[in-house]
Amino acid sequence: MTDSTPYYTRNGALRVPGHTLESEGDPFSPNGGRYVLQSGLGCAKCSCGWLSVPLGSNRKRRDVHAAHKREVAAAMGYEVRA
Numbered sequence: 662m663t664d665s666t667p668y669y670t671r672n673g674a675l676r677v678p679g680h681t682l683e684s685e686g687d688p689f690s691p692n693g694g695r696y697v698l699q700s701g702l703g704c705a706k707c708s709c710g711w712l713s714v715p716l717g718s719n720r721k722r723r724d725v726h727a728a729h730k731r732e733v734a735a736a737m738g739y740e741v742r743a
């Protein structure tokens with residue numbers, strides 16, 4: 662086991678070291694700079710540099726980041742829960 666091994670917390674949240682959602686889902690511009698718009702529209706940003714497409718809420722950004730972590734973990738050969 663290495664420090665980059667994905668794992669699940671006791672409450673079932675998937676953790677992938679190096680892939681943390683920045684600012685808890687606050688919006689970032691498509692070039693990665695943090696910004697706040699009245700609409701709330703912006704990209705989710707991962708600590709690895711990954712950016713989502715622009716989305717309208719922190720909730721949606723958290724959801725797509727969770728999917729990003731599952732993809733990263735699966736690509737590492739980790740058995741991701743359904």
Ligand SMILES: [Zn+2]
Pocket residue numbers: 679680681707708709710711729733
């Ligand atoms: Zn990432």
